[in-house]
Amino acid sequence: MAGKTLDSITSQDIAALGIPSEEAEKLHQTLLQIITSCGAATPQTWSRISKELLNPDLPYSLHQMMYYGCYSHFGPDPPAWLPDPENVMLTNVGQLLERRGKEFLGSRYKDPISSFSDFQKFSVSNPEVYWKTVLDELSISFSVPPQCVLYDNPSRENGLSYPGGQWLPGAFINPARNCLSVNDKRTLDDTVVIWHDEGDDGMPINRMTLEELRREVWYATFYLTTVLMVWKASKSGVFFVRSFFVALEAEGEVTLPSKIVWGSWPPTKVSFFCLGSNLGQILTMDQLKRGGWVLAGF
Known part of the structure; x- marks a missing residue:
């Protein structure tokens, strides 16, 4: 829909939409004030027009005139x-450009x-600078850093081809x-x-914090590396509580799963509980029985 630019719209144009002349003049004066303050075609211009000039009671044709004019x-x-x-400034890109926009674009x-x-356009023509910046902004770390961001002419290794170039070669x-x-x-x-x-x-919407996620991951890791492992104390290789107690009664060696217990994910109190249990310092039911304590129901 073609139309006049905002700075060429007159009060007569507004009145022609069925708005009384006196009201059309007031609307035009408001429009001129907005144009003087923000310009005739900026995002701020439309934001102020929609808040200060337009309302649901005005004809839709006026809304169209203002919108297409802007x-x-x-x-x-x-x-x-x-x-x-204001919302743009809350985004990652907005904050990055506010800090380093002049550095990138001059x-x-x-x-x-x-x-x-x-x-x-800068991101396309300067992939090394752009992607290094993005990786830093996202706090992404590599086990083995890449040789570069984009290798334009990689050799055919292991029969693989890279038509668009190889991204982050050598990275893990x-x-x-x-x-x-x-x-x-x-x-x-x-x-x-x-x-x-x-x-x-x-x-309601469900939310999980980083601490809760780390805990859930640790539980899953513990299950996969202990419960699903082959249980040598039973012939079938399947874990049974009875076989566990038999192993304890025989005073067999019980190895602390140190890689799991002292990993970075388990809560500290869980790690020390496992250590104490392995050293026989936790008053579990089997330890009480060995010490001669008889509990009801045991």
Whole structure:
């Protein structure tokens, strides 16, 4: 829909939409004040027009005139939505551009919204700088760092080809470590997982902190490395409580699963409990029985 630019709209144009002349003049004066303050075609202009000039009681045709007038430079397909500048500053890209926009774009940098297209072009023409910056911003660490960000002409190794180049050649990364580690941008109390149970939209949103996620991962790791391992105390290799007590009664050697207990994920109190149990310092039922204590029901 083609239309006039905001600075060419007159009070007569507004009145022609069925608005009384006196009200049309007031609306036009408000429009001129906004244009003087923000310009004729900026995101701030439309934000103020939608808040200070337009309201549901005014004709839809006026809404269209203001909207297409503000975004006339976009051509026939103006944006359906532009983020609020304040919300833009809360995004990772917005904060990065505010800190280093002039470093990347020089004098071309204005603000995160106006300079976003230039920043996108910069990311394509300077992949080394851009992706190193992104990896640093996300606090991603490598077990083995890459030789470079993008290798344009990799040789055919093991029959593999890389038509678009090879990204991060030679790099090794531990995704679990990056997801579960605490860094300068993430604490144990931060929410890291948000989900909604299927089948009932009325149920509340579920949230899990990093500390809770680490605990769940440790439980799963412990199960996979202990419960599912081959249990040598039984002929079938399957763990049974009875076979465990038989092994204890025989005073066989019980090896502390040190790699699990002293790993980085178990809570400290769990680690020391396992250590104490292995040393026979925890008054579990079998220890009480060995000491001659008889408990009801045992």
